[in-house]
Amino acid sequence: MKKLLLSLLFIQIFSFLNFANAQSRPPIQFDYDGDGRGDLSVFRPSNGVWYIESFYLGSQAIQFGMNGDKPVPADYDADGATNIAVFRPSNNFWYIRNRSGEFFDLPFGLPGDIPVPADYDGDRRAEIGRTH
Ligand SMILES: [Ca+2]
Numbered sequence: 001m002k003k004l005l006l007s008l009l010f011i012q013i014f015s016f017l018n019f020a021n022a023q024s025r026p027p028i029q030f031d032y033d034g035d036g037r038g039d040l041s042v043f044r045p046s047n048g049v050w051y052i053e054s055f056y057l058g059s060q061a062i063q064f065g066m067n068g069d070k071p072v073p074a075d076y077d078a079d080g081a082t083n084i085a086v087f088r089p090s091n092n093f094w095y096i097r098n099r100s101g102e103f104f105d106l107p108f109g110l111p112g113d114i115p116v117p118a119d120y121d122g123d124r125r126a127e128i129g130r131t132h
C-alpha cells in the first residue's frame with residue numbers, strides 16, 4: 001500500500017513538472033503540424049507555393065501567395081502550429097492561412113516596411129509587426 005501511494009505521488013509530481021515545463025517552453029518555430037518538432041519548409045516566390053516536409057503530415061505543396069510576397073510564417077492563432085502567411089509589399093496586406101485552409105487578410109504597414117511578426121506580448125500568439 002505504501003509503495004502504491006509513493007508511486008501515485010511520484011506520478012503526480014512528474015505530471016506537474018511536465019505540465020509546468022510545457023507551459024514555459026517557447027513555441028517551436030516553423031512547426032506547421034503542431035507536433036512539437038520544427039518542419040522543413042520553403043516558399044517559392046515564382047509560383048507562390050509553400051513546400052513543407054513534416055513528420056506528421058509528410059510532404060505538402062500548398063499554394064498560398066504570389067511573386068513578390070514575403071513569407072511571414074508564425075503561430076498567429078495560438079493553436080501550437082505555425083500558420084503559413086505572407087506579407088504583400090505591393091498593397092501592405094498580410095495574408096494568414098489557418099490549418100483548415102481558411103485565410104484572413106488585413107492591411108498593416110507602409111511602402112518599404114519590413115514585416116517582423118513575433119509574440120510581442122507573451123500570449124503565445126504572434127502579432128503582426130513592421131519596422132521601417
Ligand atoms: Ca512539426
Ligand SMILES: [Ca+2]
Binds near residue numbers: 078080
Ligand atoms: Ca497556428
